[in-house]
Amino acid sequence: MRPANPAWRLLTVALVLLIGAGLYWATIKVNYQWRWDRVPEYLLITGGEDVLSPVDGTVAVQGKQITLTPLLGGEPQTFPEIDVVQVSDGEIVFANNTLGKKSGVTPGPLLVGLWVTLQISAWSLVFALILGLIAGLGRVSANPAARDMAAIYVELIRGTPLLVQMFIVYFFLGTVLNLSGFVAGVAALSVFTGAYVAEIIRSGIEGVAKGQMEAARSLGMSHWQAMRHIVLPQAFRRSLPPLAGQSINLIKDSSLVSIMALTDLTKAGREIVASTFSPFEVWFTVALMYLLLTGLLSIYVRKLEKKMAHD
Amino acid sequence: MTKTIAPDAEVLIDAREVSKRYPNGTQALTKVSLQVRRGEVVCIVGPSGSGKSTLLRTINAMESISSGEVTMDGISVHHPKTNLNEVRTHAGMVFQQFNLFPHKTALENVMLAPMQVLKMPVEEARERAGKLLEKVGLAEKAQSRPSQLSGGQQQRVAIARALAMQPRVMLFDEPTSALDPEKVGEVLEVMKQLALEGMTMVVVTHEMGFARAVANRVVFMDGGELVYQDAPEAFFSNAQHERLRSFLGQVLPH
Numbered sequence: 001m002r003p004a005n006p007a008w009r010l011l012t013v014a015l016v017l018l019i020g021a022g023l024y025w026a027t028i029k030v031n032y033q034w035r036w037d038r039v040p041e042y043l044l045i046t047g048g049e050d051v052l053s054p055v056d057g058t059v060a061v062q063g064k065q066i067t068l069t070p071l072l073g074g075e076p077q078t079f080p081e082i083d084v085v086q087v088s089d090g091e092i093v094f095a096n097n098t099l100g101k102k103s104g105v106t107p108g109p110l111l112v113g114l115w116v117t118l119q120i121s122a123w124s125l126v127f128a129l130i131l132g133l134i135a136g137l138g139r140v141s142a143n144p145a146a147r148d149m150a151a152i153y154v155e156l157i158r159g160t161p162l163l164v165q166m167f168i169v170y171f172f173l174g175t176v177l178n179l180s181g182f183v184a185g186v187a188a189l190s191v192f193t194g195a196y197v198a199e200i201i202r203s204g205i206e207g208v209a210k211g212q213m214e215a216a217r218s219l220g221m222s223h224w225q226a227m228r229h230i231v232l233p234q235a236f237r238r239s240l241p242p243l244a245g246q247s248i249n250l251i252k253d254s255s256l257v258s259i260m261a262l263t264d265l266t267k268a269g270r271e272i273v274a275s276t277f278s279p280f281e282v283w284f285t286v287a288l289m290y291l292l293l294t295g296l297l298s299i300y301v302r303k304l305e306k307k308m309a310h311d
Numbered sequence: 312m313t314k315t316i317a318p319d320a321e322v323l324i325d326a327r328e329v330s331k332r333y334p335n336g337t338q339a340l341t342k343v344s345l346q347v348r349r350g351e352v353v354c355i356v357g358p359s360g361s362g363k364s365t366l367l368r369t370i371n372a373m374e375s376i377s378s379g380e381v382t383m384d385g386i387s388v389h390h391p392k393t394n395l396n397e398v399r400t401h402a403g404m405v406f407q408q409f410n411l412f413p414h415k416t417a418l419e420n421v422m423l424a425p426m427q428v429l430k431m432p433v434e435e436a437r438e439r440a441g442k443l444l445e446k447v448g449l450a451e452k453a454q455s456r457p458s459q460l461s462g463g464q465q466q467r468v469a470i471a472r473a474l475a476m477q478p479r480v481m482l483f484d485e486p487t488s489a490l491d492p493e494k495v496g497e498v499l500e501v502m503k504q505l506a507l508e509g510m511t512m513v514v515v516t517h518e519m520g521f522a523r524a525v526a527n528r529v530v531f532m533d534g535g536e537l538v539y540q541d542a543p544e545a546f547f548s549n550a551q552h553e554r555l556r557s558f559l560g561q562v563l564p565h
């Protein structure tokens with residue numbers, strides 16, 4: 001490819017700036033108050049965390065440690081490492097009074113949500129790969145029953161919206177089997193993504209030259225040995241780019257679990273927006289955090305591909 | 312040059328009246344009978360589509376048959392109770408397109424089947440593979456991937472890979488047809504060596520020079536039938552047989 005004229009780059013920058021300015025102008029028109037200064041505290045809480053008294057009781061202070069003896073009887077509770085003690089020895093406190101503050105940095109709601117999103121995505125990816133591998137092998141199996149079962153699974157899942165599947169899993173299966181939001185979310189996402197993984201694996205297997213299976217079988221290997229040692233490793237290599245794309249979709253699709261009683265990144269954003277008046281800042285920040293996850297993943301996969309191309 | 316085999320050598324492969332019809336209706340073989348004795352080298356020649364590959368592939372059950380019977384060492388290859396994986400360990404196959412495993416090194420290509428199928432310990436498999444690569448003249452390429460080898464080198468690795476199972480017969484399906492002309496000789500040389508060591512071989516080939524020099528018997532197929540077979544001298548000087556004469560007229564230099 002010929003190196004493009006750098007003027008095109010300038011045009012890109014100019015267009016992006018123009019669109020940004022247009023958005024800004026539009027928010028001014030509706031008198032939007034930009035409060036970007038509020039955003040950091042949704043990510044990290046630096047002001048320290050209040051430690052509240054769970055019950056009515058008498059406090060004893062020893063340095064940084066507070067011991068609370070409930071007025072209504074029961075085991076005394078200790079609160080170690082309180083950095084700023086705000087009660088004095090012998091004082092009587094009531095439930096939800098502030099005992100003191102812990103200094104230091106704690107993750108804010110968006111970071112906590114990001115962590116939940118990461119966990120859901122990681123677990124779902126593992127199960128989706130297992131499910132997809134089984135269903136993909138089923139698709140190319142010589143056994144008609146296995147072929148049909150795999151085909152039904154793939155068509156059912158790919159033919160219905162993920163959101164509807166989520167509702168079914170959460171409100172129906174979730175209630176019947178008493179699943180937690182996390183388990184229900186991982187289940188729905190794995191089953192959904194697994195259908196797409198199955199198709200990727202199937203086309204990867206079909207893309208491996210027929211001669212490979214023949215050569216392996218001619219050496220006396222069983223069908224399964226040939227699959228495991230010859231066909232699947234090559235199919236996996238071919239499938240890596242589309243699998244990476246599917247993993248990125250999985251991370252984005254995971255935002256739908258926010259319909260379940262589960263505070264992922266999207267739900268965290270919604271909760272903050274509900275209690276503040278900064279929807280634009282919060283949603284832009286949330287979008288950026290998703291972009292960070294997906295971006296890191298695609299960089300990693302590109303590296304992996306390069307490494308595999310070399311050996 | 313042609314090695315001689317004892318006239319009373321036992322029959323290793325016996326194909327009797329084998330017919331093969333593909334599911335799409337193509338009649339690829341019609342009542343083909345072929346016997347191969349232990350230590351014999353049989354070359355199969357014939358025009359494209361005459362059923363040479365199909366016949367070769369029925370010997371190790373890579374292709375099923377519609378009627379007839381094939382036995383190897385007395386075992387009926389296509390009998391429903393026959394363990395195909397076991398039968399195939401006794402027949403090494405070499406393909407026109409090499410079909411090496413691209414994700415493994417030359418050495419690993421040769422080691423894999425003995426380890427997986429015969430459950431041979433790694434060390435023993437490596438030693439055997441090393442010796443075989445040496446035999447085909449590629450000891451120094453043991454760690455190369457197929458993509459780093461020339462066609463001729465790949466085909467020699469493929470031969471070593473088939474030999475690693477210590478087969479009783481080697482089946483070659485146009486082993487040099489996909490090669491650049493200057494690489495053909497090195498592969499034929501390895502095959503000739505193998506023949507001289509007493510390996511039983513069935514070779515589908517267009518290399519008439521090889522057939523003339525190495526084969527004990529040459530078989531002519533046309534239209535799914537085995538039309539004529541004879542010792543090389545008689546085969547290539549035959550003037551009687553009409554179809555054979557016209558085929559040889561096309562493939563031999565005038």
Ligand SMILES: Nc1ncnc2c1ncn2[C@@H]1O[C@H](COP(=O)(O)OP(=O)(O)OP(=O)(O)O)[C@@H](O)[C@H]1O
Nearest residue numbers: 333335337338339358359360361362363364365366
């Ligand atoms: N898998 C298949 N399904 C249907 N027909 C086939 C199949 N394989 C081969 N045939 C047909 O069977 C006939 C014999 O084919 P075969 O490959 O055995 O011929 P060949 O002598 O090896 O030819 P070539 O020299 O081109 O390799 C041909 O008409 C071919 O088109």
Ligand SMILES: [Mg+2]
Nearest residue numbers: 363364365484
């Ligand atoms: Mg052929």
